[in-house]
Every structure is written in structure tokens, then in C-alpha cells.
Amino acid sequence: MSSIGAQMPYVLTLFLFCLGVYGMLVKRNVIKIIIGMVIAEYAVNLFFVLAAFKFGGRSPIFSTTDKELLAANMVDPLPHALVLTAIVIGLATTALFVAIAMRLYEKYGTFDIAEIRELRG
Amino acid sequence: MTPGSAIVPLAVAIPLGGAFLVALLGRQARWLPDALGLLATLAAFVLSLFAVRLVAAEGIVVYSVGERVLPYGIAMVLDGLSAFMLVTVNIIAFLVAIFSIDYMERFTAKWQFYTLFLLMVAGMNGVVVTGDMFNLFVFLEIAAVASYALVAFGTERHELEAAFKYAVMGSLGSLCILLGIVFLYSYTSTLNMADMARVLAAQGRGNITLLAGALLLFGFGLKAAAVPFHAWLPDAHPSAPAPISAMLSGVLIKSLGVYAMCRVLFNVIGEMRIVQETLLFMGALSMIVGVFLAIGQWDLKRLLAYHSISQIGYVILGIGLWTPLGILGGLFHLFNHSVFKSLLFLGSGAVEYSTGTRDLQQMGGLRVKMPVTGSTTLVASMSIAGVPPFNGFWSKLIIIMAAVQSDRLGYAFWAVLASLLTLASFMKVMKYAFFGKLGERWASVKEVPFFMQLSMIALAVICVAGGLLLLPDVQKVFLEAAANVLENGTAYARVVFSEVQ
Amino acid sequence: MSKEHEKGMSLIVKKVTCLTVGLILLYGIYIVLHGHVSPGGGFAGGVIIALSFIHLMLAFGKEAAMKRLSESKASLFEGLGAVSFLAIALLGFTGGYFFKNVAAKGDPGALFSAGIIPLCNIAICLKVGAGLFGVFVALVLLKFDTEKK
Numbered sequence: 157m158s159s160i161g162a163q164m165p166y167v168l169t170l171f172l173f174c175l176g177v178y179g180m181l182v183k184r185n186v187i188k189i190i191i192g193m194v195i196a197e198y199a200v201n202l203f204f205v206l207a208a209f210k211f212g213g214r215s216p217i218f219s220t221t222d223k224e225l226l227a228a229n230m231v232d233p234l235p236h237a238l239v240l241t242a243i244v245i246g247l248a249t250t251a252l253f254v255a256i257a258m259r260l261y262e263k264y265g266t267f268d269i270a271e272i273r274e275l276r277g
Numbered sequence: 278m279t280p281g282s283a284i285v286p287l288a289v290a291i292p293l294g295g296a297f298l299v300a301l302l303g304r305q306a307r308w309l310p311d312a313l314g315l316l317a318t319l320a321a322f323v324l325s326l327f328a329v330r331l332v333a334a335e336g337i338v339v340y341s342v343g344e345r346v347l348p349y350g351i352a353m354v355l356d357g358l359s360a361f362m363l364v365t366v367n368i369i370a371f372l373v374a375i376f377s378i379d380y381m382e383r384f385t386a387k388w389q390f391y392t393l394f395l396l397m398v399a400g401m402n403g404v405v406v407t408g409d410m411f412n413l414f415v416f417l418e419i420a421a422v423a424s425y426a427l428v429a430f431g432t433e434r435h436e437l438e439a440a441f442k443y444a445v446m447g448s449l450g451s452l453c454i455l456l457g458i459v460f461l462y463s464y465t466s467t468l469n470m471a472d473m474a475r476v477l478a479a480q481g482r483g484n485i486t487l488l489a490g491a492l493l494l495f496g497f498g499l500k501a502a503a504v505p506f507h508a509w510l511p512d513a514h515p516s517a518p519a520p521i522s523a524m525l526s527g528v529l530i531k532s533l534g535v536y537a538m539c540r541v542l543f544n545v546i547g548e549m550r551i552v553q554e555t556l557l558f559m560g561a562l563s564m565i566v567g568v569f570l571a572i573g574q575w576d577l578k579r580l581l582a583y584h585s586i587s588q589i590g591y592v593i594l595g596i597g598l599w600t601p602l603g604i605l606g607g608l609f610h611l612f613n614h615s616v617f618k619s620l621l622f623l624g625s626g627a628v629e630y631s632t633g634t635r636d637l638q639q640m641g642g643l644r645v646k647m648p649v650t651g652s653t654t655l656v657a658s659m660s661i662a663g664v665p666p667f668n669g670f671w672s673k674l675i676i677i678m679a680a681v682q683s684d685r686l687g688y689a690f691w692a693v694l695a696s697l698l699t700l701a702s703f704m705k706v707m708k709y710a711f712f713g714k715l716g717e718r719w720a721s722v723k724e725v726p727f728f729m730q731l732s733m734i735a736l737a738v739i740c741v742a743g744g745l746l747l748l749p750d751v752q753k754v755f756l757e758a759a760a761n762v763l764e765n766g767t768a769y770a771r772v773v774f775s776e777v778q
Numbered sequence: 779m780s781k782e783h784e785k786g787m788s789l790i791v792k793k794v795t796c797l798t799v800g801l802i803l804l805y806g807i808y809i810v811l812h813g814h815v816s817p818g819g820g821f822a823g824g825v826i827i828a829l830s831f832i833h834l835m836l837a838f839g840k841e842a843a844m845k846r847l848s849e850s851k852a853s854l855f856e857g858l859g860a861v862s863f864l865a866i867a868l869l870g871f872t873g874g875y876f877f878k879n880v881a882a883k884g885d886p887g888a889l890f891s892a893g894i895i896p897l898c899n900i901a902i903c904l905k906v907g908a909g910l911f912g913v914f915v916a917l918v919l920l921k922f923d924t925e926k927k
Contacts, residue, residue, distance in 0.1 A: 207463040245418045251913045256441050263434045275512045301857030
């Protein structure tokens with residue numbers, strides 16, 4: 157299981173996280189910062205779901221009450237529920253960010269974070 | 278479960294219910310948001326006092342939400358440290374709620390303020406009480422997002438800019454915390470803190486625990502504004518309205534940052550030398566950098582924000598020493614700092630309410646016109662500078678003694694130096710703001726309204742009486758219970774499990 | 779531009795919306811009510827219900843959507859959803875524990891089963907749906923001081 161092909165999804169997800177963090181820290185446009193945060197948050201959620209994966213597993217839904225098929229070879233269902241919560245939290249944070257960004261544009265007239273620097277010292 | 282243990286979920290449910298009721302009914306009557314806010318925080322404060330009694334009587338209380346079988350359900354654990362933090366958070370929340378009755382009259386839509394405020398209190402109570410890793414993350418996010426919105430509450434230019442920068446850095450910290458939790462879950466296959474500690478002790482910590490610990494240290498350190506993650510604090514805390522600055526500086530960075538860091542690094546991951554050294558270094562660095570950056574400040578609230586960084590450095594230094602005396606000193610300083618830093622921020626809010634300015638060079642001689650504000654700020658300044666017999670002196674003394682006792686004389690020296698510089702800085706504040714000649718423009722300044730005075734006097738009384746917490750009987754129930762939890766480290770898991778089985 | 783654009787999108791979009799928006803709402807309600815037997819639940823269903831109202835607003839302009847769900851009604855539903863969720867959780871105290879599943883549990887896989895879970899789903903759907911619609915309205919209809927002239 158430790159072939160490089162099997163590790164690629166995890167590596168790519170963490171690469172996506174690094175891209176998102178790069179966007180948050182380096183980009184100057186406020187909207188790009190928000191998009192960077194959204195990408196990073198999706199990457200963490202994706203990584204969480206990937207951490208639950210089992211090779212050859214099926215999705216953790218009881219589509220029948222037949223006792224024999226219950227829980228046979230399912231992937232781990234707990235991260236699925238946790239990721240649902242994390243997505244909701246991300247939605248709330250994004251909505252707040254966008255609202256702050258819109259008001260910021262109203263007050264400062266620009267989306268460039270390098271010019272929004274009145275607090276210093 | 279005894280009937281008394283029902284207070285554990287109620288500590289979260291009551292502020293949450295208050296927040297939802299204010300959101301639903303807040304527009305009906307003008308007095309309704311104030312009344313509900315006061316009622317909810319008072320109820321939470323009384324519950325926290327009962328929690329201390331409960332822990333003293335019964336030891337660790339484990340409450341399984343929904344009566345699910347542990348460790349597959351969500352557990353809420355009330356031990357000495359949780360009860361200690363509950364009292365700290367709720368007493369400050371109650372007194373700040375009293376203060377905001379008058380202070381927030383200037384803002385429209387007071388009900389929105391109370392909704393967000395009670396949500397933040399509910400989130401902080403949840404962080405302190407929970408025994409489950411992902412639940413910790415959820416409550417942490419509730420409190421953090423509510424605080425981002427509260428910093429931007431006035432929607433002026435500076436508030437929005439500060440809120441945006443605070444929100445970006447805060448969410449970066451939260452993402453790293455979530456990533457750390459994901460790594461820990463994938464290694465131990467459980468989310469319950471006690472179970473995770475047991476599995477880590479049995480399976481041995483691999484490299485992945487080191488990575489998860491580093492990520493969690495980064496995330497929680499960013500929430501606690503330890504240097505080098507402090508860059509958001511000097512912008513966010515001054516720009517918020519004064520009661521929110523008091524809550525943020527007083528309890529949010531402690532509950533979300535220091536408490537969560539201690540709980541995860543001590544009780545779940547267990548003792549690691551590299552973690553201890555990092556904590557000591559971060560603490561000392563925060564102490565020095567905070568106080569050096571604060572000396573040159575003329576904006577009152579920005580100066581207080583830099584001093585927050587410095588005092589949190591004391592707390593982290595005390596806890597990082599990992600001796601019984603050190604942890605006791607660190608936790609005692611955490612409580613004291615909540616009290617006197619909230620008082621200082623509320624005092625600065627009162628000054629701003631009456632005079633409209635935060636610039637120290639423009640103020641002068643306000644003691645004549647605002648005696649209550651002046652004397653309470655004097656009490657708080659002496660506490661933070663470590664003047665006996667106020668409470669700051671005792672906790673700083675214990676930390677320095679603990680540092681000397683464990684042969685860390687370098688850190689003890691830096692602690693004493695930072696304390697002297699803090700004293701100098703606050704003498705400057707008192708001289709420029711309150712003593713001296715009364716400026717002509719302040720001739721018609723009045724004292725602040727009744728509720729604001731009431732909360733400031735109450736906090737000042739706690740500052741003076743804080744040393745009484747070191748009396749042997751009181752100390753055993755309150756401070757030592759908290760310190761013992763951290764000291765026991767992963768023995769926490771054994772005790773929690775014995776309650777469960 | 780023609781006056782048509784002030785009140786929403788083109789004729790084709792409006793006709794298709796007339797046909798589909800009711801189905802979207804119904805589908806969202808289906809996902810909420812079957813949350814305990816199939817994937818979905820309160821949050822996903824609430825998002826779909828909010829999307830049906832947003833769809834209406836995008837296609838017909840803001841008057842049509844606000845007539846059906848004004849801001850104050852959305853606020854009321856949101857508060858009701860939150861308070862009822864907390865009330866359901868506190869009802870667990872009658873069984874002795876916070877959030878305990880005290881209602882009758884039928885056979886697994888049936889529609890009326892699993893105790894309080896469908897009720898929690900409905901409460902969450904109200905909160906999320908009204909909340910998301912309120913967020914959309916607040917962000918889209920935000921009038922800046924510069925534009926208010």
C-alpha cells in the first residue's frame with residue numbers, strides 16, 4: 157500500500173492546502189485572500205475525508221436493513237460527519253469575510269490590502 | 278450521574294439559549310437584550326461557582342451527551358482546570374455584560390451585540406468543558422467567528438481593517454488546528470481526549486504526533502497571541518469596542534489559546550521535552566517583546582494590547598516550567614490577568630466614553646473629574662505592575678520563585694526585567710491620563726454612568742482580594758485542583774476512564 | 779439595456795424557473811424529512827431550500843423573491859429554528875440527559891423512526907435555509923453610502 161501512486165491523493169491534498177495558505181499570506185487583493193482561505197479549508201476537509209478511506213471499502217450508508225451486509229467493509233463514517241460540520245463552519249466564516257470585505261471596500265475604496273494600512277505602530 | 282452534574286451541559290446551553298432568544302425577540306423591547314444578556318451571564322456565573330463545589334466534592338465529573346456509550350459519544354469532562362476556567366470566563370463575562378448596558382448605547386442595534394456576545398461566551402464555555410477533540414474545534418470556531426464579528430461591530434474604518442486582519446490570521450490558526458486534529462485522529466482512531474491519551478501512551482508516539490503537536494502548537498499559539506504569532510493582537514484589541522476588548526484580552530485568548538494548548542499538549546499528547554522547551558522560549562520571548570513594544574506607545578488601548586502579549590508570556594512561562602509551583606503560578610496569573618486586564622480595558626473604555634480620545638498625550642488630570650475610573654485604573658495598574666499586596670504581585674512572585682527553584686535563572690531574570698518595565702509603562706499611563714494638571718478641554722467631563730462604575734468597582738475589589746486565593750483552604754479547592762490536572766498529564770485518561778467504566 | 783434586465787433575466791430563464799423552482803423546494807423538503815434514512819439531513823436540505831428562493835430572486839429580480847419571503851420573515855424562521863433546536867436538546871433532560879433521544883424510536887429504515895433526529899433535522903433546515911437566504915439578501919442588497927444618493 158505504500159506505492160507512490162497510493163500516496164498521491166494525500167500529497168496533492170496537502171499541496172492544495174499549501175496553495176491556499178500561499179494565497180492567504182502573499183496575495184494583495186482582498187478577494188484573492190478570501191479565495192485562498194476557501195481553498196485551504198476545502199483542502200483540509202478533503203484530507204479529512206481521505207483519511208477515512210479504506211481500499212476496497214464501500215460508502216457508509218445503510219441502504220438496507222439486511223443484517224449480513226451491515227458494516228461489512230465500509231469506509232470510516234465518522235470523518236464524513238465531521239467534515240459536514242467543518243463545511244458549515246467554513247460557510248459561516250466565508251460569509252463573514254465577504255461581508256467585512258464589502259464594507260472595507262465601502263470605507264477605503266480599494267481592495268488592495270497594502271493600501272489598507274492605517275493601523276500601525 | 279448525579280443531578281448536580283447536569284450543570285455541565287447547562288454551562289454551554291444557557292448562554293446559547295440566551296443568544297438565540299435575543300436574536301429572536303431582541304427587537305421587541307428596548308430593555309429586552311440587556312435583561313436577557315445579564316440574566317444569561319449571571320446564570321452562567323452562578324453555575325460556574327457550583328461547578329467548583331461539584332469538583333471539590335466529587336472529583337472529576339464525566340458527562341456523556343445523550344447518554345451514549347463512551348468513548349463513542351461526545352464526553353463533557355469537568356475537572357479542576359475546567360472549573361477554574363469556567364469561573365474565570367463567566368465572572369468576566371458577567372461584569373462586562375453589566376458594563377455594556379451603558380457603554381453600548383451609542384451603537385445602534387444593541388441586540389446584535391448581545392447575540393454575538395452570548396454566542397462568544399457559549400463558545401468559550403464549550404471549549405473549557407468539552408472532553409472531545411473535534412467538539413473543542415467546533416466550540417473554538419463558534420467563539421472565534423463571533424469575536425471576528427464583534428471586533429468589526431462599529432463598522433468604522435479601523436475596526437473593519439483590524440477585523441479583517443484578525444479574521445485572516447485567526448482562520449489560518451483554526452485550519453492548522455483542524456489539520457492537527459485530523460492527523461491525531463488518523464493515528465489513534467478516536468476523538469475522545471481520554472481515549473486518545475490512552476492510545477498514544479499504549480501505541481507510543483510516532484513522528485506523526487510530533488507533526489500534529491507542532492501544528493496544534495502553531496494554531497493554539499496563534500489564538501493565544503504568543504510571539505511570534507502576535508501580529509494580529511495590537512490591531513484587533515484596540516479597535517474593538519471597549520467591553521469586547523476586555524473580553525478578548527481578558528478571556529478569549531486564554532480560553533481558546535492557553536487552555537486549549539495546555540489541555541491538548543499536557544493531557545492528551547503527554548510530556549515531551551521539546552514541547553516544554555518551546556513553551557518556555559515562547560513565553561520568555563512574549564514577555565520581553567510585548568513589554569518593549571509597549572513602552573513607546575501613546576495610544577492607550579494599543580499599549581494595553583501589547584501588555585496583554587507580555588502577560589500571556591508570563592502565563593506560558595509559568596506553565597512551561599512544568600513544576601507544581603510553576604503551573605500553580607501560571608494558572609494564578611491567568612486568573613489575575615483576566616481580572617486586571619479587563620479592568621484596564623474597561624477603564625480605557627470609560628475614558629473614551631467621557632472624553633472621546635485614546636491618545637495619552639491629549640489627556641491629563643482626569644482623576645479630578647472621574648474619581649471612580651481613576652482609582653480603579655490605579656488599582657489595576659498596580660496589580661499588573663506587580664506591586665504588593667495586589668493580586669499581580671503574588672502570581673508573579675510564584676512564577677519567579679518557580680523559575681529560580683528549577684534552576685532557570687535566565688528566565689527568572691527576564692521575568693523580573695519585564696515586570697520592572699511594566700511598572701515604568703504604567704506609571705507613564707497614570708501620570709499622563711489621570712494625574713497632572715487638568716486640561717482645559719476636559720473641564721466639562723463627567724463621571725461615567727452607574728453600571729459602568731459598578732462593574733469597574735467589582736473588578737477592582739477582586740484585584741485587591743485576589744491574594745486571598747492563596748489561603749490554604751481556598752487554594753486547595755480552586756488553584757491546586759487546576760494545577761494538579763495539568764501536572765498529572767496523561768493520568769487524566771486513567772481517571773476519566775475509571776469514571777466511565 | 780432594455781427594461782427587461784432590471785427585473786431579472788431573459789424570458790427563457792423565467793419560463794424554466796416557473797417550472798423548476800417548486801420542484802427544487804420540494805426536493806429540499808424531501809432531503810430534510812428523509813435525513814435519518816438516506817444521506818442529506820438538515821443542512822443539505824436547508825441549503826437546497828435556500829437555493830430555491832435564491833433561484834427565484836436571480837431569475838425574477840428581487841421584488842418577486844422578497845414578496846414571498848421577506849427579510850423579517852427570514853429572520854423569524856431563523857430564530858425559531860435555533861430556539862427549537864435548543865428546546866429539543868433540553869427536552870432530553872426529561873430522559874435524564876442533555877440531548878438524549880427521548881422520542882419513540884420505530885424500526886430502522888422507516889420514515890417515522892429514530893426519535894428526535896427528524897425533529898432536529900427540521901429545526902436545522904429552518905435555521906440554515908433562512909440563514910443562507912438572509913446572508914444572500916444582506917450581501918446582494920447592501921447599499922453603500924456612496925450609492926444611496
